[in-house]
Amino acid sequence: MKLPESQVAVLNAASATDEQTIDRLAEETGLKPETVTQAAFELRDEGYLEVEETEDVEFELTEEGRDYVESGLPEVRLYRAAIEAGADEDPVQMGRVIGSSGLEGPEVDIALANFGRKGYGEIESGELSADSDADAAEDPEALALAALAQDDAVEDEDVLDQLVSRNLVNRREETVRSVLLSEEGVTLLMEGVEAAETVDRLTPEMLTSGEWEDVEFTEYNVEADAPEVRGGKTHILRQTADRVKDVLTGMGFKEMEGPHADADFWINDCLFMPQDHPARTHWDRFALDVPPIRDLPEDLVDRVEDAHRNGVGPDGDGYHSPWSEDFARAVALRGHTTSLSMRYLSGHEVGELDSPQRYFSIEKAYRNDTLDPTHLLEFYQIEGWVMAEDLSVRDLMGTFEEFYSQFGITDLQFKPHYNPYTEPSFELFGRHPETDELIEIGNSGMFREEVLEPLGVDCDVMAWGLALERLLMLMYGFDDIRDVHGTMSDLELLREMEVLR
Numbered sequence: 001m002k003l004p005e006s007q008v009a010v011l012n013a014a015s016a017t018d019e020q021t022i023d024r025l026a027e028e029t030g031l032k033p034e035t036v037t038q039a040a041f042e043l044r045d046e047g048y049l050e051v052e053e054t055e056d057v058e059f060e061l062t063e064e065g066r067d068y069v070e071s072g073l074p075e076v077r078l079y080r081a082a083i084e085a086g087a088d089e090d091p092v093q094m095g096r097v098i099g100s101s102g103l104e105g106p107e108v109d110i111a112l113a114n115f116g117r118k119g120y121g122e123i124e125s126g127e128l129s130a131d132s133d134a135d136a137a138e139d140p141e142a143l144a145l146a147a148l149a150q151d152d153a154v155e156d157e158d159v160l161d162q163l164v165s166r167n168l169v170n171r172r173e174e175t176v177r178s179v180l181l182s183e184e185g186v187t188l189l190m191e192g193v194e195a196a197e198t199v200d201r202l203t204p205e206m207l208t209s210g211e212w213e214d215v216e217f218t219e220y221n222v223e224a225d226a227p228e229v230r231g232g233k234t235h236i237l238r239q240t241a242d243r244v245k246d247v248l249t250g251m252g253f254k255e256m257e258g259p260h261a262d263a264d265f266w267i268n269d270c271l272f273m274p275q276d277h278p279a280r281t282h283w284d285r286f287a288l289d290v291p292p293i294r295d296l297p298e299d300l301v302d303r304v305e306d307a308h309r310n311g312v313g314p315d316g317d318g319y320h321s322p323w324s325e326d327f328a329r330a331v332a333l334r335g336h337t338t339s340l341s342m343r344y345l346s347g348h349e350v351g352e353l354d355s356p357q358r359y360f361s362i363e364k365a366y367r368n369d370t371l372d373p374t375h376l377l378e379f380y381q382i383e384g385w386v387m388a389e390d391l392s393v394r395d396l397m398g399t400f401e402e403f404y405s406q407f408g409i410t411d412l413q414f415k416p417h418y419n420p421y422t423e424p425s426f427e428l429f430g431r432h433p434e435t436d437e438l439i440e441i442g443n444s445g446m447f448r449e450e451v452l453e454p455l456g457v458d459c460d461v462m463a464w465g466l467a468l469e470r471l472l473m474l475m476y477g478f479d480d481i482r483d484v485h486g487t488m489s490d491l492e493l494l495r496e497m498e499v500l501r
């Protein structure tokens with residue numbers, strides 16, 4: 001019987017009584033593990049071998065983990081320094097304990113975060129007290145690290161999880177395959193097998209010499225383990241943004257661009273946002289300590305000031321609140337991209353616009369929000385507006401329905417809302433595919449006279465700001481936006497994510 005060389009080698013190295021791993025056989029035959037795997041599967045398919053697969057979980061120290069095996073966990077070092085400083089008797093100033101602990105840079109934060117969690121003591125108004133009953137010598141995480149460093153097993157799953165989440169240990173899962181000769185395999189070996197030379201690719205030489213007719217080709221095994229290739233790929237947020245761009249361009253929209261850091265004038269004043277509005281004085285705005293913007297269109301500044309002070313139209317009424325040009329020229333990171341809409345509608349960017357017009361942007365906006373699963377300090381806003389005669393709320397809803405249906409989202413809900421710059425205004429909601437909850441996905445409305453008249457626009461404008469991240473949540477069922485956005489992203493998820501087309 002003739003078999004490919006690698007199969008013969010594996011057969012000869014395999015045993016009928018002792019299971020051997022692929023790695024072991026690779027060592028013995030001098031073949032690559034992938035080659036052994038392939039040969040083993042082929043032999044199994046012919047009934048000569050049995051292949052058993054088990055999942056092996058391994059824990060490996062990261063570089064940081066290895067450092068701590070040497071130097072001690074930061075919180076343990078902090079605790080020792082605290083005891084030495086007498087913090088088990090009386091609270092000691094935190095700076096002093098840290099100073100004597102030798103902890104530096106990010107280690108300090110790590111130490112402080114874990115100190116409390118492990119019950120080593122408390123930190124209150126800058127003072128640190130240590131619990132004298134705590135036993136730093138028996139720190140389970142430190143013991144586990146030391147054990148792993150010596151290749152000893154650690155049983156406690158909770159401790160392992162903790163170490164993995166602290167990035168001190170990597171968890172690796174691997175399929176381990178072992179082989180055993182079957183009875184047929186043993187018989188075959190006794191009857192004798194010879195190695196047939198096989199070739200794995202056809203060459204021009206073989207074709208011209210006619211040798212191809214006699215050679216035996218290696219078969220493909222599509223189940224064989226292959227090294228994983230992880231090339232770069234466009235981030236899912238960017239892919240979705242590109243799709244949104246395609247959809248909106250397809251709907252006849254042109255793209256706007258403009259500065260991330262802008263004069264408050266464009267971000268707020270043009271929008272008839274009173275200067276004493278809480279959102280403008282509030283902490284949720286990222287003010288920049290840079291010189292004020294000088295080149296604002298003077299006549300527009302005058303008209304906007306007039307709208308704020310005196311209102312617009314015969315029955316108009318302004319805020320009568322103080323309006324300061326300095327305030328309008330101050331620079332901040334835009335809290336919405338409606339600043340771009342103001343720049344374009346005013347004619348400042350591409351000249352005066354004749355109705356009808358449609359514009360959009362997909363750009364970052366910045367808000368000093370509290371981070372949570374649906375809020376980030378920066379997010380992508382899908383801004384848009386349509387300028388035309390006689391627009392109604394139905395046009396607005398119809399546009400959203402058309403837009404979102406391109407992403408498979410058909411269950412939209414509109415809720416009346418208030419914006420200082422639109423009337424009427426609507427918040428837009430969509431249903432989360434996993435939790436079935438309604439989540440807010442955008443805000444919209446028809447710009448008020450007080451906004452449009454100073455800009456020099458004399459027909460209707462409907463407008464909106466939608467969150468790209470929320471669209472992603474509806475499309476992919478994410479429940480925590482931080483998994484896909486920013487430095488805490490779940491890389492595994494981003495790598496594995498299949499992109500919806």
Ligand SMILES: N[C@@H](Cc1ccccc1)C(=O)O
Nearest residue numbers: 336338443444445463464465
């Ligand atoms: N600027 C609003 C969105 C919006 C834009 C235009 C008109 C109405 C609403 C926001 O950030 O929520």
